[in-house]
Amino acid sequence: MIGTELQIIQPERTEIAGSDAERLPTIHTTARRDDELVSVWLKSHAGGSRHTLRAYDRIGRRFIAAIEKAGTNLRRATIDDVQTALEDMRVREDGSPAAAATVNTQVAAIKALLGFAHQVGYTTFNVGPLIKLKKAPRKLAQRIMPEVEIQLLIRATADSRHPERDRALFETAYYGGLRVSELASLTWDQVISRETGEAQLAVIGKGDKDRHVLIPTEVHEHLKAIRNGAPVSALVFGIKEREINLLIKRTAKRAGVNEAASAHWFRHAHASHALDNGAPISLVSQTLGHADLKTTSVYTHAKPNESSSRYLKR
Structure with missing residues (x-):
C-alpha cells in the first residue's frame, strides 16, 4: 500500500570508502503523514503478540493526536512538543491521572516509535534518548488477594447474570x-x-x-457444563478483555472484596498461593509462561515468609 511501506535502499557504491553511512544500505519509508508512519511501525512488529500490537496502535495514535493538539507534527516536533504530548497522555480520558506503570508503558512505546521514525528517515533527529523513564513503584503486594477472598469472589458469581459461565471463567x-x-x-x-x-x-x-497448563478436574467439569455443543473453533467464554475486567470488578463489589481487582489479580494470586503452598518456582514460572525466573521471583519478595525483623528484641 502506498504510504505505508518500508524500502531498503542500496548504496550507489559498494566499495569501502568514506563513512559507514555512505556505504551501508539504509531503510526508508514512503510514509508521508504521521498516521501512515504509525501503520508502518505496527507492520514492523507484525511478529509480536496481538496484545502488544493493540497497545502500540492505541498508544501511537494517541501520541500523534497529542502532538497535533500541541500544534505540530512528528517531523517538526521539538523535545518540548514531545514532552507536552507526554504530559497530556498522563491523564486518562475521564480526566483521572494514569497509573505510573501505565505512563511508563506509554513512554517506552513512544521512545520506540520516535527511534523508528528516525531510523527510517522520517525525522532528522531522534528525541527518544532524551526522554527518561521513571521507575514506577511496585504495588504487587497490594494486588495479591488472600485465598479466602479468591474463593469469595468465585462464589459471588452465583448471583451474576451468567453464573455458570462466570464461575468457570474465574476458576480458569x-x-x-x-x-x-x-x-x-x-x-x-x-x-x-x-x-x-x-x-x-x-x-x-x-x-x-x-x-500447556493443567487445570483441576472440578474446573474442567464446570467448563464442559457451559459448552452446550459449541464447535471447537468457538470461544470458550465469548467475552472481551475489557468486559472480563468489568465483570470481575462488579463481582468483587458484591463479594465485599477489593473492587480494584482485575483478571491479572487472579494470575498474581495463582503465583503467590502456589509458592506459599510449596510449588517449585520453576513450575510456577512454566505455568505462567514467564520467560525468566526473575519475573516469578518477585512474588517471593512481595510476600516474604522470613525477615530479619523477627530476630530483633521486643
Missing part, C-alpha cells in the same frame, strides 16, 4: 494463571481432556508463544 483465570488476553481468546480446541479428568489448556501467550 485462577487455577490456570491465564492472562486476560488468553482468557478472552481461548477456544474449545485449546481445552484438551486428560484421562485423569483434568483439562490441558493449550495456551497461546505473549509473542504467540504456546504453553
